[in-house]
Amino acid sequence: MCASVLLMTGSWAAAPARSASIPIDNASFEAPVVDPNGFGAVPFVDSWTEIDVDTVAGTNTGVFANTAADSPDHVVNADGSQLAFLGSQTGNALEQDLAATYNTGCDYRLSVAVGFSGLFPPSTLEPLDRLELVLYYRDANDVVDIARQTVDATGLSATELTDISLYLPTVQPSDAWAGMAIGVALRAAGMPGGFWDMDNVRLVESLPVSIPIENASFEAPLIDPNGFPAVPFVGSWTEIDVDTVAGTNTGVFANTAAGSPDHVVNADGSQLAFLGSQTGNALEQDLAATYNAGCDYRLSVAVGFSGLFPPSTLEPLDKLELVLYYRDANDMVDIAQQTVDATNLSATELTDISLYLPTVQPGDAWAGMAIGVALRAAGMPGGFWDMDNVRLVESLPVSIPIENASFESPVVDPNINPYGAEPDVNQWTEIDPDPFSRNTGVFRNTPQGSKDHIINADGNQLAFLASVLGNALEQDLNAVYKTGCDYRLTVAVCVSGDPYQPSDPIELSLYYRDANNPNLSIDIVSLTVGTTGISSTKLQDFSVHLPTVNPDDTWAGQNIGIAIRATGIPFEAGGFWDLDNVRLAESLPDPEIALTIKE
Ligand SMILES: [Ca+2]
Ligand SMILES: [Ca+2]
Ligand SMILES: [Ca+2]
Structure with a gap:
């Protein structure tokens, strides 16, 4: 018996196997089909709106057939057999709504x-020709750009395509484009005479969650406002400092007063970290969270520098490195790194620098390992970096609908119901031993300014769940556990205030139903959330992960069930948990499973 496995090779060619999660028509420019016996190109691109400064023949936009594999101009990593071309003059574009x-x-x-x-x-000489990738929406009929990534031909090739990516951060409810149709544009910005080649347009939607980082905003230790405005310590971070005696290369400092010439205008909170520019200085943190297969990660840090002691912008350049690492035994192994120098940074306004770690594969050495974050200096002594507001976001690409996920139904009308709560949760199965169902229900958030107002609720309402064992909210989804996919359930959680604070944990679970006894739900994975550190006025996200579903798992192909279960001591008066904004994300199928052919 022989098993042949189809392997995809090339610098980026493995990526397309993860088919786009959002369909784009003619994304690979295979239509219209170019006659193999003809000219090799046509001035048309099916399904795209062609915006062409050549209004007569339209020869600035079209598709062409890749040449034969042995031709000197063959594109080695084209997707399919055709690509698009776009004239380099400003005004030429391909758009798709x-x-x-x-x-x-x-x-x-x-x-x-x-x-x-x-x-x-x-x-590639000034004035540079550029290609712009754009995500837009339409306000009435006007195209409004939301995010744009610009590239020039430096570093690109005529025979090997390079993947260029544009990232649009989390859409907020208040964004003008929330709920609007997605627009994709590929635009030339330059002089006539050149041509861009483009292929394999992909758009992936992800459901991100924040991963906690201790002392992420460097507010600890708290600096005495009457003392020296800096200390050589950074709470919760491991300080690696070439000054082994006084440790003065790493620490936190208080922002100066607004109006001071060295005030950092966009600091988060009142303190920042400083890091000496000499190689060997670093801040590191090993997180409780792990790298999950199927997820990708984005680390962001707000970066500036000391006005008095700026890092060198002349050769040799001083650099700051953002790193995601894991530990192999005790050795630190870097997975992804982003380097920045001070050239376009400021001493008074921080700039967000981001590091992107692509989808973790089940076979990666770091899959399942604890996440490590490092901020490292690489340079000569004498300068200082300023850093603030370290954020890490984990994304899974597919969002699965959950009914009444934000507990806005039934609507609690404060005019009819001054108590502000209803003992029902629409679309959820309430498991509640109380004959009046008072252990589960929805309630209306109190007005802003009330002492029990929940500051980050999603919408107007939340759910409550009494902490006694046997109480639960369950929902059976239409979606099923797909072989090759990973899942992540996220719930925003807080506790009731006095005198209804719970003392017992809840569990977030993914379950399936027993084929022989549909009343029985069998939990596959559960995360226990205890009360320690949980606020009564600010929700905190908790996520439970289900690793890759295998074909022989009993839940493969079964309907997905989500549950929030109380675990408190039976018959004891307990407190109440508050719940909001339930989210379920699914990874794209594992490409190795999707592409494996066995004979
Ligand atoms: Ca193609
Ligand atoms: Ca801060
Ligand atoms: Ca809500």
Whole structure:
């Protein structure tokens, strides 16, 4: 017996196997089909709106057939047999309005494989020709750009495409584009004469959650306002300092007063961290969270520098490195790194620098390992970096609908119901031993300014769940556990205030139903959430992960069940948990499973 496995090779060619989660028509420019015996190109691109400064023949936009594998101009990693071309003059563009909309709570990644014509390359001298990837929406009929990524031909190739990506951060409910149709544009910005080659446009929607980082905003230790405005310590971070005696290369400092010439205008909170520019200085933190297969990660840090002691912007450049690592035994192994120098940074306004770690594969050495975050200096002594507001976001690409996920139904009308609560949760199965169902229900958030107002509730209402064992909210979804996919259930959680604070944990679970006894739900994974550190006025996200579903798992192909269960001591008066904004994300199928062919 022989088993042949189809392997995809090339610098980026493995990625397309993860088919786009949002459909784009003619995304690979295979239509219209170019006659193999003809000219090799046509001035048309099916399903895209062609905006062409050549209004007569339209020769600035079209599709062309890749040449034979042994031709000198063959594109080695084209997707399929055709690509699009786009004239380099400003005004030429391909646009597509998708059926999909920008969903609140989701982020988006647009990727395009880009190269250029070997015969007619875009200019790499000033004025540079550029290609813009854009995500837009339409306000009435006006195209409004939301996010844009610009690339020039430097570093690109005529025979090997490079993936260029554009990231649109989480859509907020207040964003003008929330709920609007997604628009994708590929635009030339330059002079006539050159041609861009493009292929394999992909758009992935993800459901991100924040991963907790201790002392992420460097507010600890708290600096005495009457003392020296800096201390050589950073709470909760491991300080690696080449000054082994006084440790003065790492620490926190208090922002100066608004109006001071060195005030950092966009600091988060009142303190920031400083880091000496010499190689060997670093801040590190090993998180409780782990790298989950199927997820990708984005680390962001707000970065500036000391006005008095700026890092060098002359060769040798001082650099700051953002790193995601894991530990192999005790050795630190870097997985992804983003380097920045001070050239375009400021001493008084922080700039967000981001590091992106692509989807963790089940076979990656770091899958399941604890996440490590490092901020490292790489340079000569003498300068200081300023850093603030470290954030880490984990994304899974598919959002699965949950009914009444934000507990807005039934609507609690404060005019009819001054108590502010209803003992029902529509669309959920309430498991409640109380004959009047008073252990589960929904309630209206109190007005802003009330002492029990929940500051980050989603919408107007939340659910309550009494902490005694046997109480639960369950929902059976239409979606099923797919082989090759990972799942993550996230719930925003807080506790009732006095005198109804619970003392016992709850569990977030993914379950399936027993085939022989549909009344029995069998939990596959559960996360226990205890009361320690949980606020009564600010919700905190908790996530439970289900690793990759295998074909022989009993839940493969079964309907997904989500549950929030109380675990308190029976018959004891307990307190209440408050719940909001239930989210379920699914990974794209594992490409190795999807592409494996056995004979
Ligand atoms: Ca193609
Ligand atoms: Ca801060
Ligand atoms: Ca809600």
